[in-house]
Amino acid sequence: MAVTVAAPSRAVLMECIRAGVLAPSLHNSQPWRFRVGRGRVDVYADRGRRLSVLDPGGRELMMSVGAAVFTMRVALRRSGFVPRLELFPDVDETDLVARIGAVRFAAPTAAAEVLADAIPRRHTNRWPFARRSVAAESLHQLRDAAHREGAFLSVARSDATEAILDLARAADQVLRGRPGYRSELARWAAAGGGEGVPVSAMGPRDRLRTVPVRHFAEVLPFPLPSERFEPHPTIVVLGTTGDTVFDHIRAGQALQRVLLTATSLGLAATPISQPAELAATRDRLAAAMSGASPQIVLRVGHGRTVPPTPRRPLEDALLPSDGRAPSAAPRAARSRRWAPR
Incomplete structure (x- = not known):
């Protein structure tokens, strides 16, 4: 037929x-x-x-x-x-x-x-997550989601989590010192017109500086509240075998499949992109991943409902x-x- x-x-x-x-x-x-x-x-x-x-x-x-x-x-x-x-x-x-x-x-x-x-229902969640672990089966489904798009997802062990967060904090500090960083951040923070990150989506400052969230507050005319974030976040790294433009598009497709899968499982996620935005920290991440190309770090967990951007x-x-x-x-x-x- x-x-x-x-x-x-x-x-x-x-x-x-x-x-x-x-x-x-x-x-x-x-x-x-x-x-x-x-x-x-x-x-x-x-x-x-x-x-x-x-x-x-x-x-x-x-x-x-x-x-x-x-x-x-x-x-x-x-x-x-x-x-x-x-x-x-x-x-x-x-x-x-x-x-x-x-x-x-x-x-x-x-x-x-x-x-x-x-x-x-998928929204970036920059708020503190519940202090309970993500189920092993859920992490398996996230890894499978990345694999289906030709990428891979590495779940950081507890001993590697702090090292990755240290890299993120170091990268964030360097990036904040770059010329034009503040004006670029201001361009997209509470931009209006249906784009950028509104105040409602920025989340609070981490009182203990455990999780390296973006410092949107530094370009706002008022302070953001502070809260205690979970002390032991679940961290995953999305990577690809190469680093061409095709790999970047593949990584984006895999990222969205992972995020939608997480949403379907009742999980929240926060992109932590700073370590991959700086060559030195990205190289260190790659070395820890057997030379593969890390594209983004994600924090996943059980979070409150947040509004859309x-x-x-x-x-x-x-x-x-x-x-x-x-x-x-x-x-x-x-x-x-x-x-x-």
């Missing part, structure tokens, strides 16, 4: 984009743009939203785009389509990171339903359906296609 291949409607693709913009991004910068075509969505990197101090090479920008791509894959799967993903499909459009379409109709799986249900109007991220997007990045060497899982 012949298999009928049907393209998703524009309405289905727009719902995928609405899901995609809920993905996490550095300082909620939302560095993505979308163009709807016939049966597909093209996803572009919006390099004007790159954080030049924290992310001069655009690694975290590509991770953010990768997270949006994975979210759209999940939304399309829930809509009854097996997604088709192609990375860098046109070397003449160098900001065109991904093209998402469909292979065929297929009823959504239970796993896709679980991940899709978690999309609007805002999203800019969807029309701000949409490109016209015809014409070409401006391109300023180096030419991609090749394209890659991902088979559906």
